[in-house]
Amino acid sequence: MSVLVRPATAADRPTVERLWLMFRHDLSEMEGLLPGPDGTFRSDRLRSAFTDADWAPYLLTSGDRPAGFAFVRDLTGPVRVLNSFFVVRGARGRGIGLRAVQEIVARHPGRWEVAFQDANPAAVRFWRRVAAETAGEAWTEERRPVPRRPDVPPDVWISFSTGGGRPGDGAPAE
Template identity: 50%
Template sequence: MVERLWQLYQHDMSEFRGSYPNAEGFYPAGRLPLFLTEADKCAYLVHHDGRPAGFAFVRGLSSGLRVMGEFFVVRAARRQQVGRETAVQVIRRHPGDWEIAFQEENPGAAKFWRRVVADLVGPNYKDESRPVPGKPKIPPDSWLSFRI
């Protein structure tokens, strides 16, 4: 199920990253296997009305800096507080220092993450732009840093 949701996620992201599926029509698994197998990471499956609706992947559980590695909600469940409730629950489950990255070219994600973080910590967060490592042709990511 997560592998299928990953394909939907990658398809959504292709709009902002210019990525295409391979010759068989699939997007690469990328970091997905790491979130499902490594001890420092965890994956949450999101359900809405009893149906699969997305995922949240967190890394840095033992390093002291948690990072929302990947986050996805299917379009049918968007604008129904599913993403917000999931994000808040996941972040609160892992108190400590956090970072969340997103692309400014994705206005829905930019608005969503800034609102979620502001609701959690008020103005007590840092908002900065950082280059994407190893991908100089891609616009920088925006990063929100905060403590829960």
């Protein structure tokens, strides 16, 4: 299955909003959260992706069908963060996610961080594979408390670099 990764435009926002609901629905299983009274989940990251100049939303497509999305934040900072990443269930296990992440990080070379939860075994396998195939042995993993959420387990953060520099060495990316 092929994947096209392109910046999401304002015209793509309704599609990304529907994908966002699927993403948050998937996460609700791990987080034990219910949607709000209107049937939606929190969407502050979705809003930021389309309104904040330091963010970049991407739409993943396969043929003419939406296959997922990715939100990158801190574009102008020393470390870019893949803030949200989602591939629809019908496209999983086909290499689309790995190819999409590799294309996105290639567009923004430098230091990267990605957070995920230990409670999501598929995410654990996926992000470790992404790090290994993208950065070889030059990646790190650590657990960090979730800000303002002492009631939940810490997030797992993977750090790696593309285009120069090693995670945590302070070297500027080329």
